[in-house]
Amino acid sequence: MKRVYNFSAGPSMLPLEVLEQAQKEFVCYGSSGMSVMEMSHRSKIFESILEKAKADLKDLMHIPDNYKILFLQGGGSTQFAMIPLNLMNKNNCADYVITGQWAKKAAEEASRYGKVNIVASSADTTFDRIPELDPAKFQKDADYFYITLNNTIYGTRWRELPDTGDVPLVGDMSSSILSEEIDITRFGLLYAGAQKNLGPAGVTVVIIREDLLGNAMEFTPTMLKYDIHAKNNSLYNTPPTYGIYFMGRVFEWVKAQGGVAAMQKRNEEKAALLYDFLDQSQLFRGTVVKKDRSLMNAPFVLPTEELNAKFIKEAEAQGFVNLKGHRTVGGMRASIYNAMPREGVEKLVAFMEQFEADNR
């Protein structure tokens, strides 16, 4: 069975080297005589896996000592509730910028717990951009300011972070973590589900500044309190052990590639191959304003629904799979996360060129 070029938005392609390494270690990890899946989460050997993963992520993202790294469950969507439950604790209000479905869902969930102020939204242009911000609309007393750094569905990305002063910035980095350099110190909290750039679905990484811990709302369920997980080093209950192990192997892989700066350079080059083609094409069209284009998710369309369907079908037959756009956008979307090799994008672009020549 030949592996395909998988352009899925998530769960997505993982580095082949890591999959093969995991395969080798699947039955017996090191000298333990057992699979990571069969280990107690309180064993010395699992503890070393967890600590190594944390240390490597800290290194890769230059995370300062006053931040805690948590490995949680519940996906990105659980963070939509955990963030307000834990952080909306002084004035019971927060600022949100609506750049797509995930930001909207996060804001809706937060509004169950306090006052949500929508600072800006690009809904009126189908989220084809990051909206302009008017600082006069920022609440001075907001408990936090929330953004989605990379919008998986619409293919937009924040290039410049808003200046929120003393208000902690909270960022959803689910679809761009480890793909570009980021200044952690600008954030109070940053989180990402694993299933795009980090590993199998099931782990969510939360990076939180220590001073934000410990003030959750009275009624917050124990499992949804960041400080409980921080105090227990992500071992309050049984964590997603295999996911943590796999993610740790991905961190080692990113390090071996040269770290996040090297990943970013490679991702910029990959994205440019695709966007440069779209910009000169007479048939294909990118759907996002140029300055806000994502490095990870590139949506594009053909002039008719018939051509979109034809393209997706023919691409699949050639081994380029999962190119169908999100149901709310239509057309196509190529997700080109860290694990997508440059060769995959080059071959896709060559296929698009041929499709254009055949369908003009």
Ligand code: PMP
């Ligand atoms: N945020 C972003 C940016 C996402 O892309 C997704 C899922 N694709 C989510 C949040 C929700 O994550 P989950 O499915 O893990 O709950």
